[in-house]
Amino acid sequence: DTAVSQTPKYLVTQMGNDKSIKCEQNLGHDTMYWYKQDSKKFLKIMFSYNNKELIINETVPNRFSPKSPDKAHLNLHINSLELGDSAVYFCASSPSRGQNTEAFFGQGTRLTVV
Amino acid sequence: GNSVTQMEGPVTLSEEAFLTINCTYTATGYPSLFWYVQYPGEGLQLLLKATKADDKGSNKGFEATYRKETTSFHLEKGSVQVSDSAVYFCALGRNAQKLVFGQGTRLTINP
Numbered sequence: 001d002t003a004v005s006q007t008p009k010y011l012v013t014q015m016g017n018d019k020s021i022k023c024e025q026n027l028g029h030d031t032m033y034w035y036k037q038d039s040k041k042f043l044k045i046m047f048s049y050n051n052k053e054l055i056i057n058e059t060v061p062n063r064f065s066p067k068s069p070d071k072a073h074l075n076l077h078i079n080s081l082e083l084g085d086s087a088v089y090f091c092a093s094s095p096s097r098g099q100n101t102e103a104f105f106g107q108g109t110r111l112t113v114v
Numbered sequence: 115g116n117s118v119t120q121m122e123g124p125v126t127l128s129e130e131a132f133l134t135i136n137c138t139y140t141a142t143g144y145p146s147l148f149w150y151v152q153y154p155g156e157g158l159q160l161l162l163k164a165t166k167a168d169d170k171g172s173n174k175g176f177e178a179t180y181r182k183e184t185t186s187f188h189l190e191k192g193s194v195q196v197s198d199s200a201v202y203f204c205a206l207g208r209n210a211q212k213l214v215f216g217q218g219t220r221l222t223i224n225p
Contacts, residue, residue: 004157041201041218043158048212056212090157102148103213105158 003027006091006106013081014114021076021109023091030096031055032074033103034066037088046089049074050096081113116141120204120216127194128224135189135219137178137204147171147180147187148213150203158203161189196223 004025013019025032033056034046048056052068063079078085091106121136139147146165150158162171167182176191187204201220207213 041220043203043215043218045212092158102160102163104160105150107155107157 004106025093029093033092035090118216124220145206148205
């Protein structure tokens with residue numbers, strides 16, 4: 001019954017490694033997002049995909065590459081991990097049509113780079 | 115650009131106390147306003163929202179009124195419980211495409 005699910009929940013890895021975080025939503029939404037929450041709890045959007053197409057790409061290093069195989073999935077791949085990438089990453093989804101739509105969030109993936 | 119400013123935390127209260135968490139915003143146009151809550155170890159959940167000026171959002175005893183004249187959306191609850199301990203985020207957006215979040219306010223309720 002989980003609406004937006006992310007895996008893994010925790011990820012500890014060494015600097016320089018490449019890792020992926022997976023996200024799936026079963027709400028039938030057209031739009032999916034990745035947000036980053038830093039250690040001070042600041043939440044900032046990274047990417048937004050609508051029907052598998054990138055529509056928002058904030059100032060994120062190109063080591064971060066989102067991939068959307070279908071509109072129910074939006075995975076985040078990170079190359080050459082750095083210490084500063086340590087954060088909690090949240091996936092979210094929303095309907096693409098209509099004003100004042102809300103976003104539904106996953107539980108988050110806590111990434112720790114050592 | 116759009117921005118949201120929340121009162122700095124952490125906020126610590128005793129059970130049954132009155133809660134106010136301030137939120138002010140700057141925005142172009144007429145965005146919707148949201149309060150999200152993040153319980154320990156969990157993702158964000160929508161707590162309440164208001165889509166136009168003077169609207170009041172309410173849920174689980176929490177309320178917030180969209181005040182255009184003061185550009186505010188303060189969160190209030192008359193009597194808090196230990197289970198309300200969480201981080202609360204104020205956010206705005208015309209739709210969910212590009213929500214802008216405040217910095218979050220950590221609330222701890224002591225029995």
